[in-house]
Amino acid sequence: xxxxxxxxxxxxxxxxxxxxxxxxxxxxxxxxxxxxxxxxxxxxxxxxxxxxxxxxxxxxxxxxxxxxxxxxxxxxxxxxxxxxxxxxxxxxxxxxxxxxxxxxxxxxxxxxxxxxxxxxxxxxxxxxxxxxxxxxxxxxxxxxxxxxxxxxxxxxxxxxxxxxxxxxxxxxxxxxxxxxxxxxxxxxxxxxxxxxxxxxxxxxxxxxxxxxxxxxxxxxxxxxxxxxxxxxxxxxxxxxxxxxxxxxxxxxxxxxxxxxxxxxxxxxxxxxxxxxxxxxxxxxxxxxxxxxxxxxxxxxxxxxxxxxxxxxxxxxxxxxxxxxxxxxxxxxxxxxxxxxxxxxxxxxxxxxxxxxxxxxxxxxxxxxxxxxxxxxxxxxxxxxxxxxxxxxxxxxxxxxxxxxxxxxxxxxxxxxxxxxxxxxxxxxxxxxxxxxxxxxxxxxxxxxxxxxxxxxxxxxxxxxxxx
Numbered sequence: 001x002x003x004x005x006x007x008x009x010x011x012x013x014x015x016x017x018x019x020x021x022x023x024x025x026x027x028x029x030x031x032x033x034x035x036x037x038x039x040x041x042x043x044x045x046x047x048x049x050x051x052x053x054x055x056x057x058x059x060x061x062x063x064x065x066x067x068x069x070x071x072x073x074x075x076x077x078x079x080x081x082x083x084x085x086x087x088x089x090x091x092x093x094x095x096x097x098x099x100x101x102x103x104x105x106x107x108x109x110x111x112x113x114x115x116x117x118x119x120x121x122x123x124x125x126x127x128x129x130x131x132x133x134x135x136x137x138x139x140x141x142x143x144x145x146x147x148x149x150x151x152x153x154x155x156x157x158x159x160x161x162x163x164x165x166x167x168x169x170x171x172x173x174x175x176x177x178x179x180x181x182x183x184x185x186x187x188x189x190x191x192x193x194x195x196x197x198x199x200x201x202x203x204x205x206x207x208x209x210x211x212x213x214x215x216x217x218x219x220x221x222x223x224x225x226x227x228x229x230x231x232x233x234x235x236x237x238x239x240x241x242x243x244x245x246x247x248x249x250x251x252x253x254x255x256x257x258x259x260x261x262x263x264x265x266x267x268x269x270x271x272x273x274x275x276x277x278x279x280x281x282x283x284x285x286x287x288x289x290x291x292x293x294x295x296x297x298x299x300x301x302x303x304x305x306x307x308x309x310x311x312x313x314x315x316x317x318x319x320x321x322x323x324x325x326x327x328x329x330x331x332x333x334x335x336x337x338x339x340x341x342x343x344x345x346x347x348x349x350x351x352x353x354x355x356x357x358x359x360x361x362x363x364x365x366x367x368x369x370x371x372x373x374x375x376x377x378x379x380x381x382x383x384x385x386x387x388x389x390x391x392x393x394x395x396x397x398x399x400x401x402x403x404x405x406x407x408x409x410x411x412x413x414x415x416x417x418x419x420x421x422x423x424x425x426x427x428x429x430x431x432x433x434x435x436x437x438x439x440x441x442x443x444x445x446x447x448x449x450x451x452x453x454x455x456x457x458x459x460x461x462x463x464x465x466x467x
Contacts, residue, residue, distance in 0.1 A: 031053070243280050
């Protein structure tokens with residue numbers, strides 16, 4: 001069923017005319033762009049208890065306490081805590097029985113005289129779903145992509161109105177609420193790369209699924225969460241870190257999956273630029289690997305995969321980057337340190353398929369130029385060549401004849417490396433074969449996966465396991 005999309009004027013007016021909602025607006029960094037909408041449309045006296053903005057860091061610290069980074073989740077959390085506490089303390093006796101209290105807060109770095117890139121912000125909404133109810137909360141992180149300050153301010157005002165309206169009127173339907181954040185905006189203007197729902201209004205919400213929804217609905221091209229299921233914004237985890245990524249479908253995780261990661265990590269740790277530096281390991285799943293032949297994503301199947309990765313202590317990246325140069329562009333936003341990608345030999349073959357780059361003006365050369373800047377390196381796990389029975393490695397791989405000089409250049413620069421110390425017993429393991437054995441009742445599948453994976457699959461009867 002199609003959804004009626006209201007404009008920011010209509011949304012702000014509906015909130016103002018709702019006698020049951022009353023709250024505070026606290027905005028730092030890009031002006032009173034959200035509160036302005038509620039004054040502009042009229043009737044704000046029925047909604048706005050207070051608006052405030054503390055531009056000066058000394059004033060901000062005096063109100064909310066010291067913070068190392070002013071545009072951060074930490075600062076947003078202290079703003080919400082402080083303002084919500086004041087709101088309830090001062091107005092609960094007078095209005096608590098009839099009002100749903102809320103606090104909207106944001107801290108934003110917009111384009112200006114001293115900033116021309118990395119324009120982003122944290123927005124939060126703490127609200128009661130009923131008078132005197134325990135509060136619920138929505139926190140989002142946005143990237144503002146407009147090239148002019150005035151357009152960024154406009155976009156910030158609109159998405160703030162969308163968040164407030166969504167929290168107050170759509171909290172019973174979190175998926176619709178999430179999609180509505182970009183009402184009257186486009187992904188060319190704003191990207192929402194993190195969202196977290198908490199509190200009694202969202203007891204049934206799994207924030208890992210919220211991350212998946214962000215990517216599948218196009219609000220962001222990537223989302224990240226830790227092994228314990230905590231959703232995070234990429235810079236919180238990746239900023240100026242060395243990064244090693246393994247892409248897979250992880251259905252299920254096999255002995256080869258972990259041996260590939262182990263071998264790649266050993267090679268990566270020997271790099272001069274990596275030694276003694278903190279390394280973040282990401283297990284990446286693309287939307288393509290999550291989409292069934294019928295064209296939909298099975299949420300239960302997705303959670304089964306990430307539960308297993310979480311049990312193995314892995315941080316998960318969900319992306320819409322079918323091609324590696326797009327993944328590289330994303331990671332280079334957050335670090336100038338070294339990046340490694342662990343791949344199998346079949347993936348190297350795909351990388352040299354020119355048909356995947358026909359939409360690029362520079363073709364395969366453009367894709368490799370974007371991928372291998374900043375010394376990104378590929379670490380190749382060998383495979384048994386079905387034609388010869390020998391091993392296919394980075395050293396003996398032969399692309400099409402007209403691409404061999406290009407591949408020789410990449411090899412000479414050290415951008416494509418073989419791993420060492422791999423387990424020969426893992427070479428012929430594939431997730432597809434393991435899954436077929438698992439679903440077909442062949443107990444030999446258990447010897448092809450790590451023991452914790454076998455235990456979880458059997459206990460929870462995952463991936464069609466019947467015992």
